[in-house]
Amino acid sequence: MGHLDTVFPLNNSFQEFYREGDMMYGPGVADMQGGLVVLLYTLKALAQAGELDNKTLTILLNSDEEIGSLSSRKYLEEQALIHDYGLVYESSGTNNLVRQRKGLGQARIVVNGLASHAGGAHQQGRSGIKELAYKIVEVEKMTDYESGVTVNVGVISGGEARNTIAPCAEAMVDLRYPQPQQGEDAVAQFEKIFGSVMSYPIDSSEISAESWINLHRPPKVPTAESEHLLEKTLAIGRLLGQELGVVNSGGGTDGSLTQAMGLPTLDSLGVAGTGAHSNQEKAGVSSLVERAKLSAVLIRRLAAE
Numbered sequence: 001m002g003h004l005d006t007v008f009p010l011n012n013s014f015q016e017f018y019r020e021g022d023m024m025y026g027p028g029v030a031d032m033q034g035g036l037v038v039l040l041y042t043l044k045a046l047a048q049a050g051e052l053d054n055k056t057l058t059i060l061l062n063s064d065e066e067i068g069s070l071s072s073r074k075y076l077e078e079q080a081l082i083h084d085y086g087l088v089y090e091s092s093g094t095n096n097l098v099r100q101r102k103g104l105g106q107a108r109i110v111v112n113g114l115a116s117h118a119g120g121a122h123q124q125g126r127s128g129i130k131e132l133a134y135k136i137v138e139v140e141k142m143t144d145y146e147s148g149v150t151v152n153v154g155v156i157s158g159g160e161a162r163n164t165i166a167p168c169a170e171a172m173v174d175l176r177y178p179q180p181q182q183g184e185d186a187v188a189q190f191e192k193i194f195g196s197v198m199s200y201p202i203d204s205s206e207i208s209a210e211s212w213i214n215l216h217r218p219p220k221v222p223t224a225e226s227e228h229l230l231e232k233t234l235a236i237g238r239l240l241g242q243e244l245g246v247v248n249s250g251g252g253t254d255g256s257l258t259q260a261m262g263l264p265t266l267d268s269l270g271v272a273g274t275g276a277h278s279n280q281e282k283a284g285v286s287s288l289v290e291r292a293k294l295s296a297v298l299i300r301r302l303a304a305e
């Protein structure tokens with residue numbers, strides 16, 4: 001599995017690929033165009049060695065991963081049911097494999113208020129921005145580093161003019177949670193916060209909110225089968241002289257969806273790189289080769305099991 005999309009808007013200045021020595025820079029070099037190159041050369045090597053004969057491999061590349069695989073999820077889940085192993089070519093920092101991942105959720109909230117003149121009719125207005133601000137404070141309070149639940153209001157917008165009481169305001173919220181139940185609890189809490197008026201002691205017809213909440217990735221919790229896959233890969237790494245670390249991650253991948261369907265999935269076979277989702281994104285050119293070797297041997301061995 002891999003994804004073709006990146007996160008950079010067209011007006012972002014970080015649009016070009018360039019290389020300096022063993023380092024390559026550009027949008028997606030780590031997350032995960034580099035991983036797609038690893039995948040391509042893994043397949044080329046296996047095909048050349050005749051290792052793909054009489055084997056069934058499905059390559060699934062989606063284009064909506066960064067927004068949560070909302071439309072490709074069903075295809076990923078379908079494929080999970082008819083395969084033995086899932087391999088995802090995401091980057092995982094420098095020379096790491098990922099054991100465990102948090103679940104991800106997202107929410108969008110739109111507050112509708114009532115516009116009026118900020119000088120002449122202040123009392124008649126109902127500010128969507130003011131109401132949203134109250135909600136944001138409550139939403140941000142849900143972050144609890146001890147339990148691992150984090151919430152981030154990442155984007156806000158609203159209002160029409162400085163001297164108009166803002167008739168509307170909007171926010172996009174990101175949620176991360178280690179255990180499935182924490183995701184359910186967070187959804188209930190979002191609903192409570194979004195559903196109540198907090199900034200005005202008035203009836204709700206004058207100020208209201210519409211929201212959309214989605215738990216788009218379940219937590220990736222290790223299983224005996226996924227540990228087997230991880231150990232096998234670490235052993236191949238040792239054989240190839242690659243020292244691989246094992247980390248847990250707060251970042252989501254499509255591997256969480258397939259593992260939740262019962263498919264043992266390793267989701268960090270991509271290139272060694274850092275700075276994903278920033279204009280410092282970079283990846284090691286030589287790790288393309290190292291990772292292609294690693295996953296070619298892995299696939300060969302898995303197919304022989």
Ligand SMILES: [Zn+2]
Pocket residue numbers: 003031032065090
């Ligand atoms: Zn990615």
